[in-house]
Amino acid sequence: MIGAKSFLGLPTASPKGIISDSNSLSTNSRSVGVFRACVSMEGSQTMRHSTNGSIPELKSVNGHTGQKQGPLSTVGNSTNIKWHESPVEKVDRQRLLDQKGCVIWVTGLSGSGKSTLACALNQKLYQKGKLCYILDGDNVRHGLNRDLSFKAEDRAENIRRVGEVAKLFADAGIICIASLISPYRRDRDACRTLLPEGDFVEVFMNVSLEVCEARDPKGLYKLARAGKIKGFTGIDDPYEPPLNCEISLGQEGTGTSPIEMAETVVAYLEHKGYLKA
Numbered sequence: 009m010i011g012a013k014s015f016l017g018l019p020t021a022s023p024k025g026i027i028s029d030s031n032s033l034s035t036n037s038r039s040v041g042v043f044r045a046c047v048s049m050e051g052s053q054t055m056r057h058s059t060n061g062s063i064p065e066l067k068s069v070n071g072h073t074g075q076k077q078g079p080l081s082t083v084g085n086s087t088n089i090k091w092h093e094s095p096v097e098k099v100d101r102q103r104l105l106d107q108k109g110c111v112i113w114v115t116g117l118s119g120s121g122k123s124t125l126a127c128a129l130n131q132k133l134y135q136k137g138k139l140c141y142i143l144d145g146d147n148v149r150h151g152l153n154r155d156l157s158f159k160a161e162d163r164a165e166n167i168r169r170v171g172e173v174a175k176l177f178a179d180a181g182i183i184c185i186a187s188l189i190s191p192y193r194r195d196r197d198a199c200r201t202l203l204p205e206g207d208f209v210e211v212f213m214n215v216s217l218e219v220c221e222a223r224d225p226k227g228l229y230k231l232a233r234a235g236k237i238k239g240f241t242g243i244d245d246p247y248e249p250p251l252n253c254e255i256s257l258g259q260e261g262t263g264t265s266p267i268e269m270a271e272t273v274v275a276y277l278e279h280k281g282y283l284k285a
């Protein structure tokens with residue numbers, strides 16, 4: 009595996025702007041390979057990547073050549089914006105980490121065990137040397153999404169933002185575990201479409217309302233039943249279970265401890281090839 013050190017040891021530009029580092033490349037066994045020309049954008053100078061995703065050989069930094077750049081776009085309310093390619097691509101980051109970036113989207117009622125599964129899964133993958141990051145609904149609402157309530161349109165925006173952030177993590181080569189109630193099918197499906205086929209793994213915590221309510225670790229169901237929390241999922245707000253999720257956890261006959269559930273997800277990722285570059 010290419011270590012972080014060798015990556016951080018990337019060379020500096022020579023006076024001519026040509027970057028070369030035969031030393032660090034020669035110590036990297038993955039660097040031996042055929043080089044292909046990088047997709048060249050208008051205004052960029054030639055960049056070359058190895059076909060095996062090893063550290064790219066840079067000849068200039070895209071977008072900093074002083075030449076005219078390609079067309080501008082408008083996306084939503086953002087006008088005159090331009091997409092910038094990076095000379096280090098997803099495949100390079102994945103090689104570095106020896107894994108494939110993806111999103112594990114954990115959905116289910118409050119108290120169904122989403123956060124517990126996310127933590128157990130993170131630990132299992134960490135033990136295997138795999139890099140994960142958890143985006144937990146409760147946590148993200150402490151910062152990025154603190155402006156959002158629990159009404160339907162705010163939940164939708166919550167899911168949309170987390171979906172976009174998760175996509176960035178996956179692009180970084182990281183296994184991103186998003187654990188949110190995400191009660192609406194349409195919102196979850198919209199996140200799925202942000203990612204390449206297979207890279208969005210929907211995990212349904214298939215645990216009944218009765219069980220969740222009996223657990224009630226935060227006392228929220230009690231408050232909702234007493235009418236002190238309005239619009240609580242499962243009580244007076246909807247939850248739409250997935251119709252075609254990749255993994256459903258919690259039913260009788262399957263391992264239902266957090267560790268067993270995490271093992272089921274790890275086995276899935278292993279089988280689908282996400283735990284190697």
Ligand SMILES: Nc1ncnc2c1ncn2[C@@H]1O[C@H](COP(=O)(O)OS(=O)(=O)O)[C@@H](OP(=O)(O)O)[C@H]1O
Pocket residue numbers: 117118119122123144145146149158162163164166167187188189190191226228237238239240241245
């Ligand atoms: N009205 C209402 N309905 C459901 N949940 C509520 C509500 N109000 C507060 N909470 C707390 O918020 C946590 C869920 O946040 P999420 O971001 O995952 O919700 S959502 O996906 O936007 O529906 C949820 O955390 P979990 O119990 O971990 O699911 C609750 O602690």
Ligand SMILES: Nc1ncnc2c1ncn2[C@@H]1O[C@H](COP(=O)(O)OP(=O)(O)O)[C@@H](O)[C@H]1O
Pocket residue numbers: 116117118119120121122123124125223225264265266269
């Ligand atoms: N697989 C499981 N089996 C039994 N209890 C669990 C399991 N997973 C979580 N719990 C318990 O259920 C409660 C809710 O778990 P939590 O992960 O906070 O759910 P959520 O994030 O969906 O709200 C906690 O008290 C936790 O210890």
